[in-house]
Amino acid sequence: MTELIEALNAPTADAGTGPVRVGDPVSRIDGRAKVTGQARYAAEHPAEDLAYGVVVNATIARGRIVGFALDAALAVPGVLDILTHLNKPKTRSIGLFYKDMTAPGGTPFKPLHDGDIAYSGQPVALVVAETFEAARYAASLVEVNYAVEPHDTRLLANLHRAYKPSRLKAGYSPPPKEKGDARAAFAAAPVQIEAEYYSGVEHHNPMELFATTVVRGPDGHLTIHDKTQSSQNSRWYVSHVFGLSKDKVTVRNTYVGGAFGSGLRPQYQLPLAVMAALQLERSVRVVLTRQQMFTFGHRPETLQRVKLAADRDGTLRSISHHAVAETSRFEDYVEVVVNWSGQLYRCDNIRLGYDLVDLDQYSPMDMRAPGAAHGVHALEVAMDELAHKLDMDPLALRLKNYAERNPMDDLPYSTKELRACYEQGAERFGWAERPLAPRSMQEGTELIGWGMATGTWDAMQMFARASAVLHADGRLVVSSAATDIGTGTYTVMAQIAAAAMGLPLEQVTFQLGDSTLPVAPIEGGSSHVTTVGSAVEGVCEKLQRRLFRLARAMPGTALRKVRFEEMEFVDGTLRRAVDPSGAVRLVDVLAHANEARIEEKYLMLPHVFKQKKYLRATHSAVFCEVRVDELMGTVRVTRVVSAIAAGRIINAKTAHSQVSGAVVWGIGQALHEETHTDHRLGRFMNHNLSEYHVSVNADIHDIDVIFVQEDDRVVSRLGAKGVGEIGIVGVSAAISNAIFHATGRRVRSTPMTPDKVMAP
Template identity: 60%
Template sequence: MTKSSTPLGEPLGRVDGRAKVTGQAKYAAEFSEPGLLHGVVVSGTIARGRIKKIDASEALALPGVLHVFTHENRPHVAWFDRSYRDEDAPSGSPFRPLYDDEILFSGQPVALVVAQTLELALHAASLVRVEYKTQPHETELRSRRQEAYAPGKDKGGFEPPPKPRGHADKAFERAAVKVDAEYSTPVEHHNPMEMHASTVLHGNDGVLTVHDKTQGVQNCQKYLSRVFNLPKDGVRVLSPFVGGAFGSGLRPQYQLFLAVLAARELKRSVRVALTRQQMFTFGHRPETVQRVALGASSDGTLQAIIHEAVAETSRFEDYVEIIVNWSGLLYQCDNVRLDYKLVALDNYTPLDMRAPGAVVGVYALECAMDELAHKAGIDPLELRLKNYAERDQNEDKPFSSKELRACYRQGAERFGWAGRNPTPRSMRDGKQLIGWGLATGIWEAMQQQASARAVLSIDGRLTVGSATSDIGTGTYTVMTQIAADTLGVPVEDVTFSLGDSLLPTSPVEGGSWTVSSVGSAVKLACEKVRARVFELARKVEGSPLAKASLEEVTFAGGRIHLSGEPSRSVSITDAMRHGGVLSLEEEALAIPNLAKQNQYTRCAHSAVFVEVKVDEALGTVRVTRVVSAIAGGRVLNPQTARSQILGGIVWGLGMALQEESAMDPKLGRFMNHNLAEYHVPVNADVGELDVLFVEEHDDVVNPLGAKGLGEIGIVGVAAAIANAIFHATGKRVRDLPITLDKVL
């Protein structure tokens, strides 16, 4: 079979696809060994209080039950002396499972039952009796808004919103056209298909091999080393495949701690896997209540922007998101005031969820912009173009690149926006009201420090590795393409390794920075190998490259060609064979060029156009068409990139119409803690989705020019749907999700 070359910018199917569809890919709860024990978490049933008594006698009486760990008998570990924080932890004191008798949130793990089989452990867990002394709890954001406080730099280094510019309140009062509205978003839970699990294999030498569902194996390795006071080589964390995470795997979750605790104490291998219900007991997108006030002149020119947000956090950590900053960045306005506050509740600490902060903050802003357009009698697209920001006024910086105008233009053309009748309830399809809505999206283009190793063998095989993760985004595939493109070898001859704490250092996979960060390191490592093999090629007897420089050659098809005379070349294998080299190995550290990057604001942008059909009698909403135009720098693989945007659009559909974790305030517990009642979009809910990538060149963001696409796909989608529903019905719903009762 002829080997193919798939250069960057061309579609390539997932290199890990075959392993996944054939079952060869193994996930955290699928690793095993003879004698593996199973741990089941016993979850607390109150939101706040103390444990009066735990009776595990019935469970321990069952043959095959080895231990029931509680706060009363757990072994001592270093963490209990000091609240070690993992790399992704917010400020405060992290939750420590089985630390004492205090209950901080409903569903808190109060015991771990360890048995010889999973079925036995589950049954034994049901026999553990816990008595509590309850205390008054508060889990409702709105009822505690008066207690909101502003986190500052003393709260873990959080940067407060930009200082006010101009005189926003005075300008708002003088404005000819005004919108002053409150928007709210509910708690959402990540709910990836693969639930959180940790399999801890206990070696005879005491070394632990941990298979964990995580977005950062090295973050977990450092966490375990510090918590259990282990030498660095005393624990290895592996996560080659992750069945979705969306941010839920950024922090080590409590099952990891419990599994390692049990394995070390029993000196046996242990697996602890959480149930779907327990997936609702840690981390979530925080509930928010936001006020957005916009003032404009009669022609739609923005005169004032006021954006105030209140979000929830736990009582033991200050979790913060950048919710309001986007409102001072996205549009040109000289009078802006932004404010962000927290309310501490008896919930677990919220956790980053796809496009944290932006997805809720931009929702409120873009709905308010639509309301302003309607009040001013201006087309929503025209309003955005009139107030287009050519410069970041928050930080008084230019953008490294910004093709948002092209997103608006190309998206509107593809969607047919010019045919929109601006009057609400004016467009119909029989008994269905048709609505067209628009919103803008924005997300940061970030690069983190990362390392990679590249090894080129004499047979032409290239092996590259970095300790990053692939949570389904296509990291395996794109890194393979970067390596193959840099050294000019077929993608079939490249193997990329990830998800191993022993590999070169990488940040957690999140923030849409993996391609930017790890990809830059892969490129740099392969460039170092390229330079070495080129020097060998120059020394081959009769080499046509003898007098050439590295800048005068091209690597392609496993050969090094003179750029002006491609027929004159030396094969990579011949160069290595002649030099007597069996392999070439290089490791590289890619460090962001902050001196250059910090001169600019670096963002990806989007324009989202949506069509909805609303049943006039029933109030049911169907999203029939979405066009998302993306400006995300250089697109390295259109196939995996499109997949990321499609996933973001579908999630935005769920955010707008379905997703909500319903809290019972009396119990302080999320009640719809399953996928039967926590609704997410299914195939029947999804209409025609169209993704287009706008050409955008950026030589500032990173050496690859790629901005990352994991987050931008969801930003703006919920707002576009909400705006389309208003256009269809004439009714403005500002409280997500927009369920049919609210439409009616």
């Protein structure tokens, strides 16, 4: 941890000294460590006597293993062992343990559990050798004999098999019960829209490959460097699966090179690396290849049916939204796809439904804004279709049906500044100049279209602990087992602490990424700032009160009759807000008390009874301009304005970066990203970064982010909500709607590739 603290304490190139406030655009504390190579990721930690593991994957989609031919692989110089289900170390049954600790809930796949093959790419062996090169070559020589069984990976061909997910199997909460009579209201309404929307499989593709380095100490203690969104989740997993006591396992994830939900669960390289370390009694590293990154989890293929009905003035009379998504044979993975359609617009008749089809592939998993990214897409494209049929401006239709309370249960929103998002986003974009009719704007060979959509996402808060230590020299160290997957956690938490204690940022260190630190939740759901940030502010308040008590005991102090509420912490001092002349330096307080350090701890628990009285959500309004070359079918997204209401913004710079990155993701979802399956093989085929198309610099033009003023003390004591996922929701729908406005052609499936845009 010493190396980490030294790297983090080095100021960034444009980081200044002096006071810092919540909301300031502070540069990333970890920036220098990352660009200079001081930041070590999971596969970069050195260890003596380190062995290397390479995974062998199944080449069939369904069946069972009947035998291995390993002699050629074992004969490669340097090969130490080959682990299979036949000789792996003993593991405990882990099905039930996932229910409470792993996100999402369910019973995930168990690597090397038995000889059954559940999907193509399933890990069937781990070759361990003295060098990576020897392990990789030997892995290519492993032969596996299979008894092949028929497989099926086709969602659309199996819709007749769709079923309701199991609450027990998936920890599933079904959509709310129907409100009113959506079918009857639809039939009676004068204006109706009914359409199907399809979204293909997407993969996360973070830059850092999934990797685990297990460093075995002389006493058998395992220090594990893992690519994960929660060090404590991985530690809990290892302890329970392998029957190891808590003090025998430490997991660290000090730096994570992106995850986007792919690290919410421990991926299979973690248990495989631990198996090898226990079997060989030495340190082991396992790194997955880019191709193997496509062998676990993805955004699920989904088909949605949306029916909207309205009066001729645009008043919504009926909303029906039903989704069918794929899952694996061994687990019901469930997303909240349709629920958003019951939260956004005022309507008396709402019917929501969600079904699954189990297929011979790995379980899908959470991917940035799970469920909302494609659920809101379908609703918002349908709303655009309804607006066109009504000959009504799309924004006007949304304002006509603006919900002041949650339509499904009439709960108030904790805060909702969506109307301000519409107003500020539309003004910045110039929406008032938009012609109503499609194909009304053109420049050269390109048709120009303007589209918009609404976005929403949950505003969640979990529980967390934090500790804070103020040293006699004025240094503050705050700790929690949080995670930074590139979101700016290091910076934002240090900023919260520095602002609370009135210290320069360079005197504050935030420690995270270590399972021995105070408990923190998994970094997911856009909840880290509301949760860990609130714990940080809470522990700093306890530290403030402790310092205040010590300062009042100092001889000759002017603070003896002052109440704590009258105090402020500024420039390394505590002072009465109305009389700065009596300021006392924090270092002098500790010196007088003869304390080398003072420490406080804090448990942040959500105010559940208060929060459950409200619908807690973030909101956005996305406006975009596209230019379409109709002959080529190419689409350029030339302007995006994203107006976000996400509570109090803690760091304007990192928050802006989060939303800009999410918009790029939305462009990828709309136009580029899809993983293709050869159903004859039951296998993803474009499993690399040359054929799996992501947005690149040439695809990205102007992105303008607006943060609407909002302060939500129901969601968190900071007033913050979270910005990680709201930025992607609605982007693909706005692009789809803009393509229609440009061409008059409605594309109802993503990605909207040139062949679909050109289709008659």
